Each structure stands twice: as C-alpha cells, then as structure tokens.
Amino acid sequence: MWNLTRFASSRLSRTRRLFSSVIPGPCIVHKRGTDILHDPWFNKDTGFPLTERDRLGLRGLLPPRVISFEQQYDRFMESYHSLEKNTKGQPDGVVALAKWRILNRLHDRNETLYYRVLMDNIKDFAPIIYTPTVGLVCQNYSGLFRRPRGMYFSAKDKGEMMSMIYNWPAQHVDMIVLTDGSRILGLGDLGVQGIGIPIGKLDMYVAAAGINPQHVLPVMLDVGTNNQKLLEDRLYLGLRQPRLEGEEYLEIVDEFIEAVFTRWPKAIVQFEDFQMKWAFETLDRYRKKFCMFNDDIQGTAGVALAGLLGTVRAQGRTLADFPDQKIVVVGAGSAGLGVLSMAVQAVARMTGKNETAAQNFFLLDKDGLITKERKNLDPAAAPFAKDPGQIVGLREGASLLEVVKKVKPDVLLGLSGVGGVFSEEVLKALRESGSTRPAIFAMSNPTMNAECTAADAFKHAGENIVFASGSPFENINLGNGKVGYVNQAxxxxxxxGIGLGSLVSGARFITDGMLQAAAECLASYMTDEEIQKGILYPSIDSIRHITAEVGASVLRAAVAEEVAEGHGDVGPKELAHMSKEETVEYVFRNMWYPIYSPLVQEK
Ligand SMILES: NC(=O)c1ccc[n+]([C@@H]2O[C@H](COP(=O)([O-])OP(=O)(O)OC[C@H]3O[C@@H](n4cnc5c(N)ncnc54)[C@H](O)[C@@H]3O)[C@@H](O)[C@H]2O)c1
Ligand SMILES: O=C(O)C[C@H](O)C(=O)O
Ligand SMILES: [Mg+2]
Structure with a gap:
C-alpha cells in the first residue's frame, strides 16, 4: 500500500490545500442575468461578488448582501438539520424522500454548493442520493419529477439520435452512465423511472472521482417496459409499450452508442442495471470497440473479490489460502456470474490450474444449486455448475439450507435480489460450518432486498463473523464494548476509479488487466489491524482517496497493456514514465473540486 496521508476527514481547509493546484482558471460565461441564476452549473446564489453582479447583469436581481460560500454551506446544513428534526417519528420512506427532495432542489439550483455538501457529508448523504433511497426515488419518479436531468433516448427516436446528441448543452462529456431501466437494483423493471440510477452513480463520480459535473451525462434508453403497473399508471412518463426485444432492441443501443462516440470519442460509458441477457450481450458487443464497462458485472466483481481476499486475511490466513475457501454464491445473474468469473480467474492465477479453479465455488439461483444436471443450463452459468457427485448427497436444485449444511462454507455471498433468503436456519447452519471466521456478504440492494440484515447475521451466525451488505446498515453493538462491524460491499x-483511471489514461478500451488492477488496489488498501476487526473496505469518508488510488492503478494497467493514448496535454509516453506516486498525484490533479470559480476575467 502506498504511503499517502489518508483522506479520512473532509474538513474544507485541508481539502482545499490539496486541491489548490487544480482550481480552474477564470471561465467566461456567455450568459447574462437571470439565465445565469437559473443555470445550476454557474449559479452562486447570494454568493456572486459585486464585480460579477456588475459585469454579468445581476445587479438588482439578488438581495444586496454578498454571502460567503461557507455561510451558504452552513445555511443549507441548518435547513437540512431542521428538516431532520421536523420529520422525526415519521415513516422512514417519508423522511428519506424529504431528505432527497431538499438535496435535489439544491442540485437543481447550485451544483457547486450541492457537490460540496455532498462530498463533505458523504456518509450521511450517500444513502439518500444513492442506495437505498435512490431506489425509492426511482419507484416514485414519475410523481416526483419536476425538472429533467440527463438525456432520454426512446424507441421512438430511432434514426434521430445522431442529431439529438447535439442537443446536450455541454461541449465536452467525460462520463456517461446509461441504463435501460430493466433491472433497477433488486426492484425489477422500472422503465424510464430508472433514470435515478445513472443520476446517483454520476453524483458518486463527482464526489468520489472528482469528475467535473459539467462533463457528466446520465442517460435513459427507454425501449418500453414490461412492468404492467407502470404501463397502467396515468402519471408514468415513459413509453407505454412492451420492451423491444432482439434485433429491434440492439438497433436502438447501437444507434445510441454510435451517436455518443461520434460526438465524444473520448467519453467513457458505464452500462448500469441492464437485465442480465442484455448486460452480457452489450458488454460482449462493445467492450473491444469502445471505452465502456458494465458496472454490475465488472465493478461488482472487483469489490466482491477484494472483500473475499479480505475475509481470508480476517481469518488470520495468508492470501495463498484463498483457493481453499469454500464459497457459496446465491444469485446467478449478471452480478453473481461476474463475481464468480473474477474470483475463479484469481484462483486459477494463484494455483496455476484452470481445470480445478471453480471447485470450491457453489452457485445457486432461484431453482437451487446449479449442477451439470440442470435442464436448459444457461451457458454463462455452465462453467460453475457442479458435478452432483462432488459432495455426497448434494443434488441438482438443492436448497440453500441443504447446501450450507453439506458444504460447510467459509463464505455466503448473496446477489439474488431477494430480501431475507439468508434465513435464520441458513445463518444458524453457517455457524456450524467449522470455518474459523465465516463471512456473509448480503450484497443485494436496496436495504429491503438484502439477503439478511446485519443484526440477524450477528445474532444467528455468531459474533465472530465478517459481515458486508450492499446497502448501508449501522454497526451492531454486541455488548461489553464489542462492535459487530458492518461493511458496505x-x-x-x-x-x-475504473472510470477515472480509464479517462485520464485515455484508454482505448477497458481490459481485464485494468479491472484486476482496480480490485487488487482495493484489496490491498486495508491494514492488517483493520482487517482483524472485520473491516474489509475503507470508510466512505475516504472515498476520494481510495478512488484516486484505484484510478492510478487502472491507469498504470492501461499503460502496461498498451491501451493508454494519453489525456489532454499528457501523452502516453509521459504516462509511461510516471512513478507510482506520480500517477496518484496526476490523478488527484485531474479531479474537480467544488469551489466557485470566477465567471469574469480580472480586468
Ligand atoms: N452490492 C453491489 O455492489 C451490487 C452490485 C450489483 C448488483 N447488486 C444487487 O444484486 C442483485 C442482483 O443483481 P443482478 O444484476 O445479478 O440480477 P439478475 O436479475 O441478473 O440475477 C438475479 C439472480 O438471482 C437468482 N434468484 C432469484 N431468486 C432467488 C432465490 N430465492 N434464491 C437464489 N437465487 C435467486 C435468479 O435466478 C438470478 O440468477 C440486485 O439486488 C442488485 O441490486 C449489488
Ligand atoms: O447501485 C448500487 O448501489 C449497486 C449496484 O450497482 C446495484 O445494481 O445494486
Ligand atoms: Mg447497478
């Protein structure tokens, strides 16, 4: 691990020093008067200095007193805290949506202030703009809709996308997150309402990776929905038709991809929350041609692998023992299969044996254990299908409880989208597994879809477990000063970091080596002391720091694999000559930091 000061606290003065070299130079805004006040990219509300009020036609359009950024920040936080106080005792969903609304209003009004409060309070605000509240927002999006954000391409826009893409006001776009709304978290097909996910993911890009918010683009590809409830909802804002399938579907995605990379050839496209068949198909179709990745398959895999490697360390073993871990994966969808292939590749690298690399992994889907006897076995799951004879009595379709009792696994990893499948019996059976420190990864989102709660895991599987969930839970008080640590996998x-590293290296595409480098960087980030406590991942407070390190690892892998073409003034040769530390500094230097930049040139 590199010797960098942790970025744990986000108090402003320190952070400002770190970023002082990257404060953007004066930018000239061509708008005037109320057009500026209504543009969240440029708006400073009461923070416009007098010179800018004079020169941008703002005099008289604002109350006379100029309020500092810090005062505006405090004012927002005060109103947020009074909202918290005033909504105390109300149902969780009502409170969560009220918090989302107040943040969303700021997002729509003043992006600089919004991203600063988001960055500084990421632990409190991530659960609102990201999982779990973003799920509730998507479910209610048509009713909550006030102002559009991002772009919407629908099946009705066929043939028009190349011209539509030029409707986006920014000249420059770095990061695009794209969904078709077909598998939003564990909530299923939410059609056009899924746009909340790309918006939330890109908020994380700004907060964690320092991508300039003027250079991000959330996109919804609306090809219809098969959600009957939405089709019958009079408020539903998407196309009222069943989803396109087959070639018709792919033609729409192809047209969008062509339009995007024609206008912004250097952009990175993240595919998000596509149903499994299209997640794999589109990844296969585009990954060797464009700079894109699928977060649910590839991003999840790296995070899970880092957690699995951390688990081995938490058991007091060395990483060389990873191939001996017995791991049960529940959910054979895009995420579960992505995790398995990356983990099996890691075992194959460690042991030098491909044939036996999958032997300690057990895969279940809604029909139970997947074996070679499975009828209509999905080819994507086939490499992980068990030989029914491998463990006596382990039959095709065995239930999770049977599998846990027979296999006695070290790890139970859920990506099923089904809340509660790690039942009391299953958790108690895990307790009997004989593993020195069993691990439970209840990775499905949002909270109600988690395979089990943190409290149930510690209660039924024992206090010695390692626990991680996809959505946040509070740490568990185990009494006598002991804490059951909850990780967010x-x-x-x-x-x-994958997006940022690809961007600042100017990668032509995103290779397996780059993804592996990202996972290894995350895996090696935690100290032994933290790991012993059961802490597998960094605190979300240090997300910018870990993202810079991950980004730098991805960049170095892109250079090593000769796909890096350079970024801005920095060519591939310069990238290749950078030391490890220099790559991290370079990545930091490319991060945007939310402060008001001058909107007029000094006279
Ligand atoms: N924590 C993370 O970073 C992260 C990342 C990606 C996905 N996820 C979550 O993982 C879940 C699944 O995502 P996906 O893209 O793989 O979905 P998917 O629809 O492609 O796959 C779901 C899989 O779960 C299986 N399944 C359904 N019911 C089951 C049951 N009762 N027992 C066992 N298996 C069952 C299905 O057969 C299918 O194989 C979602 O809730 C999503 O939010 C979390
Ligand atoms: O969105 C998340 O929180 C993680 C993941 O991409 C998911 O689909 O659940
Ligand atoms: Mg996702």
Whole structure:
C-alpha cells in the first residue's frame, strides 16, 4: 500500500490545500442575468461578488448582501438539520424522500454548493442520493419529477439520435452512465423511472472521482417496459409499450452508442442495471470497440473479490489460502456470474490450474444449486455448475439450507435480489460450518432486498463473523464494548476509479488487466489491524482517496497493456514514465473540486 496521508476527514481547509493546484482558471460565461441564476452549473446564489453582479447583469436581481460560500454551506446544513428534526417519528420512506427532495432542489439550483455538501457529508448523504433511497426515488419518479436531468433516448427516436446528441448543452462529456431501466437494483423493471440510477452513480463520480459535473451525462434508453403497473399508471412518463426485444432492441443501443462516440470519442460509458441477457450481450458487443464497462458485472466483481481476499486475511490466513475457501454464491445473474468469473480467474492465477479453479465455488439461483444436471443450463452459468457427485448427497436444485449444511462454507455471498433468503436456519447452519471466521456478504440492494440484515447475521451466525451488505446498515453493538462491524460491499468503491483511471489514461478500451488492477488496489488498501476487526473496505469518508488510488492503478494497467493514448496535454509516453506516486498525484490533479470559480476575467 502506498504511503499517502489518508483522506479520512473532509474538513474544507485541508481539502482545499490539496486541491489548490487544480482550481480552474477564470471561465467566461456567455450568459447574462437571470439565465445565469437559473443555470445550476454557474449559479452562486447570494454568493456572486459585486464585480460579477456588475459585469454579468445581476445587479438588482439578488438581495444586496454578498454571502460567503461557507455561510451558504452552513445555511443549507441548518435547513437540512431542521428538516431532520421536523420529520422525526415519521415513516422512514417519508423522511428519506424529504431528505432527497431538499438535496435535489439544491442540485437543481447550485451544483457547486450541492457537490460540496455532498462530498463533505458523504456518509450521511450517500444513502439518500444513492442506495437505498435512490431506489425509492426511482419507484416514485414519475410523481416526483419536476425538472429533467440527463438525456432520454426512446424507441421512438430511432434514426434521430445522431442529431439529438447535439442537443446536450455541454461541449465536452467525460462520463456517461446509461441504463435501460430493466433491472433497477433488486426492484425489477422500472422503465424510464430508472433514470435515478445513472443520476446517483454520476453524483458518486463527482464526489468520489472528482469528475467535473459539467462533463457528466446520465442517460435513459427507454425501449418500453414490461412492468404492467407502470404501463397502467396515468402519471408514468415513459413509453407505454412492451420492451423491444432482439434485433429491434440492439438497433436502438447501437444507434445510441454510435451517436455518443461520434460526438465524444473520448467519453467513457458505464452500462448500469441492464437485465442480465442484455448486460452480457452489450458488454460482449462493445467492450473491444469502445471505452465502456458494465458496472454490475465488472465493478461488482472487483469489490466482491477484494472483500473475499479480505475475509481470508480476517481469518488470520495468508492470501495463498484463498483457493481453499469454500464459497457459496446465491444469485446467478449478471452480478453473481461476474463475481464468480473474477474470483475463479484469481484462483486459477494463484494455483496455476484452470481445470480445478471453480471447485470450491457453489452457485445457486432461484431453482437451487446449479449442477451439470440442470435442464436448459444457461451457458454463462455452465462453467460453475457442479458435478452432483462432488459432495455426497448434494443434488441438482438443492436448497440453500441443504447446501450450507453439506458444504460447510467459509463464505455466503448473496446477489439474488431477494430480501431475507439468508434465513435464520441458513445463518444458524453457517455457524456450524467449522470455518474459523465465516463471512456473509448480503450484497443485494436496496436495504429491503438484502439477503439478511446485519443484526440477524450477528445474532444467528455468531459474533465472530465478517459481515458486508450492499446497502448501508449501522454497526451492531454486541455488548461489553464489542462492535459487530458492518461493511458496505458496494461497487461504489470501484466504478469511480475504473472510470477515472480509464479517462485520464485515455484508454482505448477497458481490459481485464485494468479491472484486476482496480480490485487488487482495493484489496490491498486495508491494514492488517483493520482487517482483524472485520473491516474489509475503507470508510466512505475516504472515498476520494481510495478512488484516486484505484484510478492510478487502472491507469498504470492501461499503460502496461498498451491501451493508454494519453489525456489532454499528457501523452502516453509521459504516462509511461510516471512513478507510482506520480500517477496518484496526476490523478488527484485531474479531479474537480467544488469551489466557485470566477465567471469574469480580472480586468
Ligand atoms: N452490492 C453491489 O455492489 C451490487 C452490485 C450489483 C448488483 N447488486 C444487487 O444484486 C442483485 C442482483 O443483481 P443482478 O444484476 O445479478 O440480477 P439478475 O436479475 O441478473 O440475477 C438475479 C439472480 O438471482 C437468482 N434468484 C432469484 N431468486 C432467488 C432465490 N430465492 N434464491 C437464489 N437465487 C435467486 C435468479 O435466478 C438470478 O440468477 C440486485 O439486488 C442488485 O441490486 C449489488
Ligand atoms: O447501485 C448500487 O448501489 C449497486 C449496484 O450497482 C446495484 O445494481 O445494486
Ligand atoms: Mg447497478
């Protein structure tokens, strides 16, 4: 691990020093008067200095007193805290949506202030703009909709996308997160309402990776929905038609991809929350041609692998013992299969044997244990299908409880989207597994879809477990001063660094080596002391720091694999000559930091 000062606290003065070299130079805004006040990219509200009020036609459009950024910040936080106080005792969903609304209003009004409060309070605000509240927002999006954000391409826009892409006001776009809304978290097909996910992911890109918010683009590809409830909802804002399938579907995605990379050839596209068949198909179709990745398959895999390697260390063993871990994966979808392939590749690298690399992994889907006897075995799951004879009595379709009792696994990893499948019996059976420190990864989102709660895990599987969930839970008080630590095993620890590293290296595409480098960086980030306590991932407070390190690892892998073409003034040769520390500094230097930049040139 590199010797960098942790970025644990985000108090402003320290952070400002770190970023002082990257404060953008004066930018000239061509707008005037109320057009500026209504543009969240440039708006400073009461913070416009007098010179800018004079020269941008703002005099008289604002109350006379100029309020400092810090005062504006405090004012927002005060109103946020009074909202917290006033909504105390109300149902969780009502409170969560009220918090989302107040943040969303700021987002729509003043992005600089919004991103500063988000960055500084990421632990409190991530659960609102990201999982779990973003799930509730998507479920209610048509009713909550006030102002559009991002772009919407629908099946009705066929043939028009190349011209539509030029409707986006920014000249320059770095990061695009794209969904078709077909598998939003564990909530299923939410059609056009899924746009909340790309918005939330890109908020994390700004907060964690320091991507300039003027250079991000959330995109919804609306090809219809198969959600009957939405089709019948009079408020539903998407196309009222069943989802396109087959070639018709792919033609829409192809057209969008062509339009995007024609206008912004250097952009990175993150595919998010596509149903499994299209997640794999589109990844296969585009990954060797464009700079894109699928977060649910590839980002999740790296985060899970880092957690699995951390688990071995938490058991007091060395990483060389990883191939001996017995791991049960529940959920054979895009995320579960992504995790398994990366973990099996890691075992194959460690042991030098491909044939036996999958032997300690057990895969279940909604029909139970997947074996070679499975009828209509999905080819993507086939490499992980068990030989029914491998463990006596382990039959095709065995239930999770049977599997846990027979296999006695070290790890139970859930990516099923089904809340509560790690039942009391299953957790108690895990307790009997004989593992020195069993691990439970209840990775499905949002909270109600988690395979079990943190409290149930510690209660039924024992206090000695390692626990991680996809959505946040509070740590568990185990009494006598002992804490059951709750990790958040969420792809947010990797996707911002994968995107950023690809961007600042100017990668032509995103290779397996780059993804592996990201996972290894995250895996090696934690100290032995932290790991012994059961802490597998960094605190979300240090997300910018870990993202810079991940980004730098991805960059170095891109250079090593000769896909880096350079970024801005920095060519591939310069990238290749950078030391490890220099790559981290370079990545930091490329991060945007939310402060008001001058909107007029000094006279
Ligand atoms: N924590 C993270 O970073 C992260 C990342 C990606 C996905 N996820 C979550 O993982 C979940 C699944 O995502 P996906 O893209 O793989 O979905 P998917 O629809 O592609 O796959 C779901 C899988 O779960 C299986 N399944 C359903 N019910 C089951 C049951 N009762 N027992 C066992 N298996 C069952 C299905 O057969 C299918 O194989 C979602 O809730 C998503 O939010 C979390
Ligand atoms: O969105 C998240 O929180 C993680 C993941 O991408 C998911 O689909 O659940
Ligand atoms: Mg996702």
């Amino acid at each position: 969420n792809n947010m620890y990797l996707f911002p």
